[in-house]
Amino acid sequence: MLESTEVLTTAQMRAIESAAMATGQATGLQLMERAGRAVAGQIRLRWPKPRRVTVLCGPGNNGGDGYVVARLLHRAGWQVRVLGTDNPPGPDAAQMKRQWQGIGRIEPLTLAVLQGGAEGGVHVDAIFGTGLTRPPEGEVAAILHHLGRIKPPLVAVDCPSGLCMDSGALLGHPRGGGDLAPHANVTVAFHRPKPGHVIGLGPLLCGELVIADIGLHDVDSAPTARPAVIWPPFDIPRDQPDRPPTNPLLKQSPLHPHKYSHGHALILAGGPARGGAARLSARAALRIGAGLVTLAPPAEALPDHIGQPDALMRRAVDHELQETLADTRLNAICIGPGCGIDRAGALLADLLPARRATVLDADALTALSRDAALTAALHDACVLTPHMGEFARLFPDLAERLAATPSEGPAYSKLDAARDAAARCGAVVLLKGPDTVIAAPDGRARIHSAFDVPWLATAGAGDALAGMITGLLARSLPPLEAASLGTLIHAQAARLFGPGLIADDLPEMIPQVLRALQKFQSSSSVATALPMT
Ligand SMILES: NC(=O)C1=CN([C@@H]2O[C@H](COP(=O)(O)OP(=O)(O)OC[C@H]3O[C@@H](n4cnc5c(N)ncnc54)[C@H](O)[C@@H]3O)[C@@H](O)[C@H]2O)[C@@H](O)CC1
Numbered sequence: 390m391l392e393s394t395e396v397l398t399t400a401q402m403r404a405i406e407s408a409a410m411a412t413g414q415a416t417g418l419q420l421m422e423r424a425g426r427a428v429a430g431q432i433r434l435r436w437p438k439p440r441r442v443t444v445l446c447g448p449g450n451n452g453g454d455g456y457v458v459a460r461l462l463h464r465a466g467w468q469v470r471v472l473g474t475d476n477p478p479g480p481d482a483a484q485m486k487r488q489w490q491g492i493g494r495i496e497p498l499t500l501a502v503l504q505g506g507a508e509g510g511v512h513v514d515a516i517f518g519t520g521l522t523r524p525p526e527g528e529v530a531a532i533l534h535h536l537g538r539i540k541p542p543l544v545a546v547d548c549p550s551g552l553c554m555d556s557g558a559l560l561g562h563p564r565g566g567g568d569l570a571p572h573a574n575v576t577v578a579f580h581r582p583k584p585g586h587v588i589g590l591g592p593l594l595c596g597e598l599v600i601a602d603i604g605l606h607d608v609d610s611a612p613t614a615r616p617a618v619i620w621p622p623f624d625i626p627r628d629q630p631d632r633p634p635t636n637p638l639l640k641q642s643p644l645h646p647h648k649y650s651h652g653h654a655l656i657l658a659g660g661p662a663r664g665g666a667a668r669l670s671a672r673a674a675l676r677i678g679a680g681l682v683t684l685a686p687p688a689e690a691l692p693d694h695i696g697q698p699d700a701l702m703r704r705a706v707d708h709e710l711q712e713t714l715a716d717t718r719l720n721a722i723c724i725g726p727g728c729g730i731d732r733a734g735a736l737l738a739d740l741l742p743a744r745r746a747t748v749l750d751a752d753a754l755t756a757l758s759r760d761a762a763l764t765a766a767l768h769d770a771c772v773l774t775p776h777m778g779e780f781a782r783l784f785p786d787l788a789e790r791l792a793a794t795p796s797e798g799p800a801y802s803k804l805d806a807a808r809d810a811a812a813r814c815g816a817v818v819l820l821k822g823p824d825t826v827i828a829a830p831d832g833r834a835r836i837h838s839a840f841d842v843p844w845l846a847t848a849g850a851g852d853a854l855a856g857m858i859t860g861l862l863a864r865s866l867p868p869l870e871a872a873s874l875g876t877l878i879h880a881q882a883a884r885l886f887g888p889g890l891i892a893d894d895l896p897e898m899i900p901q902v903l904r905a906l907q908k909f910q911s912s913s914s915v916a917t918a919l920p921m922t
């Protein structure tokens with residue numbers, strides 16, 4: 390089934406753990422035992438035959454998990470070596486440390502000691518987890534660099550150490566520079582993914598991400614903020630039984646559907662010889678199911694658009710947009726792809742006061758960044774789809790915070806930036822990338838991870854995405870849902886096509902993606918099933 394997962398910040402995770410302990414549902418020691426058991430279990434699953442393992446234990450509870458892993462693997466016949474810090478950890482970790490000391494010794498956690506041992510074997514990184522507050526220094530930093538270089542089979546407890554689990558940034562490193570950090574083969578995290586597992590460097594450094602159940606599902610905690618939601622790449626099991634097509638894009642509704650009941654999208658195109666981008670958007674809007682799509686270039690560019698597809702209507706719009714919008718059946722507008730910055734700015738001045746559902750992309754975003762009055766006219770039926778460069782022009786202060794080398798945790802994240810931008814401009818903001826983050830002004834947010842489809846970074850892919858979202862808006866999906874489902878269908882189209890994709894292929898893959906979606910619950914029921922409050 391197409392499932393969403395809540396993503397919890399480290400503060401939200403701590404609140405849940407505290408609530409579990411306060412209500413007597415679990416003790417800290419029990420949670421630590423379960424966490425360590427989950428990691429040891431994943432290790433034994435991957436390497437069923439006992440071998441050598443080096444467990445690196447840090448000063449906090451992450452280290453406590455490490456001592457549990459060491460004990461359980463020793464019990465399973467593994468040859469265990471433990472390196473640990475000599476500070477007195479908290480009571481739970483201290484208890485786990487004592488239990489290990491009843492079995493074996495703890496060598497100092499230094500690079501020289503680590504390098505002095507026999508090479509090879511599995512390494513377990515239990516140095517820092519959610520409690521990382523500052524950049525690693527000294528011996529620990531040297532060990533983390535070493536782990537980044539030698540790349541033994543590495544299993545990370547909760548996260549590769551040094552990674553800020555709220556942002557996917559490496560504390561103390563310029564953003565994006567992950568060369569010297571541990572690259573885990575497997576990361577075993579607890580209860581729910583954290584933002585840092587799925588955005589920034591997280592997907593690169595975590596390797597395979599396993600979310601282990603440590604018995605916190607029934608715990609209620611006072612929410613500190615809305616959790617974000619991740620829509621993973623959707624895998625469609627081959628043996629999925631057919632279900633009735635309840636997807637709103639596919640079901641026959643209302644009783645006697647006609648083209649207008651599926652909406653009418655208007656794609657505003659640009660001047661002569663620059664219509665390709667808008668045609669891509671229009672094609673995507675048609676394919677995703679808008680009942681009607683009209684492409685609207687200025688009159689002088691109308692001849693450029695003769696030809697396929699015949700289903701596409703054309704209408705010249707020079708300056709008379711208000712006149713065009715008098716037709717209230719035009720319920721979704723796309724402005725930006727190939728539009729030209731000046732034309733986009735002029736049209737937006739008429740368009741935004743009409744408060745129609747609107748996707749603003751490319752040149753429309755640049756026009757916005759040049760005119761504060763336009764930005765002030767944005768409203769909650771708008772979806773902005775900036776890539777990072779466009780985002781920096783629109784929200785320079787947020788982009789600057791996001792680009793700064795983080796010196797303390799939790800670091801400012803792409804999720805924070807998208808949420809702040811959406812709250813500031815009062816519209817849905819879809820911040821593109823392999824880790825696309827979509828945020829609504831009220832704090833709801835979605836993360837869509839598409840690190841597995843690098844070939845989606847191709848000219849025109851954004852134009853197709855803008856068209857897909859416009860088509861879904863025409864089908865009356867609310868802006869956050871249209872942006873989220875559009876992102877999902879866009880990435881899945883690329884995934885199904887595979888390498889070699891060009892943007893023209895994306896609209897053509899939509900029917901295949903929709904057929905697959907047809908087998909699942911309706912996207913609107915997926916959307917409403919999302920835990921968003
Ligand atoms: N809280 C709980 O109930 C549970 C926690 N669990 C584990 O506990 C972890 C969180 O434990 P903690 O909150 O103790 O945090 P960590 O174990 O991640 O580390 C915190 C310790 O490291 C120190 N520290 C932070 N940054 C440092 C730096 N750059 N250099 C040197 N020292 C630094 C802190 O002062 C603190 O002593 C989770 O990631 C998870 O692995 C699990 O056992 C499940 C249950």
Ligand SMILES: [K+]
Nearest residue numbers: 514517546548
């Ligand atoms: K760790």
